[in-house]
Amino acid sequence: MEQKSKDPLHGKRLDAILEELVEYYEGFEKLGEQINIKCFTDNPSIKSSLKFLRKTDWARTKVESLYLYVLRQKKKQERN
Numbered sequence: 001m002e003q004k005s006k007d008p009l010h011g012k013r014l015d016a017i018l019e020e021l022v023e024y025y026e027g028f029e030k031l032g033e034q035i036n037i038k039c040f041t042d043n044p045s046i047k048s049s050l051k052f053l054r055k056t057d058w059a060r061t062k063v064e065s066l067y068l069y070v071l072r073q074k075k076k077q078e079r080n
Contacts, residue, residue, distance in 0.1 A: 008071055009064055015050055017067045022046070024070050035062050 005011070025031040028049075032040035037059050039052040053060045 008068060012067075014053060014060070014063075015046065017063065018046060018049055018053070021063065021067060021070060024074075034066055035059075037062070 009017075021031055022028060025034065028040050028044035032044070037052075039049040039059075053063060
């Protein structure tokens with residue numbers, strides 16, 4: 001029997017995480033307010049952001065942490 005991972009990031013692709021965050025924050029402008037990194041604030045795009053995040057561990061960690069926060073917020077909203 002296969003065990004399902006309890007880690008919400010397990011099997012989640014970085015591009016899917018980024019697209020979900022951009023959608024949740026209604027664009028890069030508000031996402032850039034949450035995580036102030038140049039790839040979100042200066043001429044942002046999914047492609048350029050992914051390129052930067054794949055090379056930069058600290059930035060990817062921040063994006064993953066924000067994603068986990070957003071998942072918790074969505075669960076809270078569902079309960080209300």
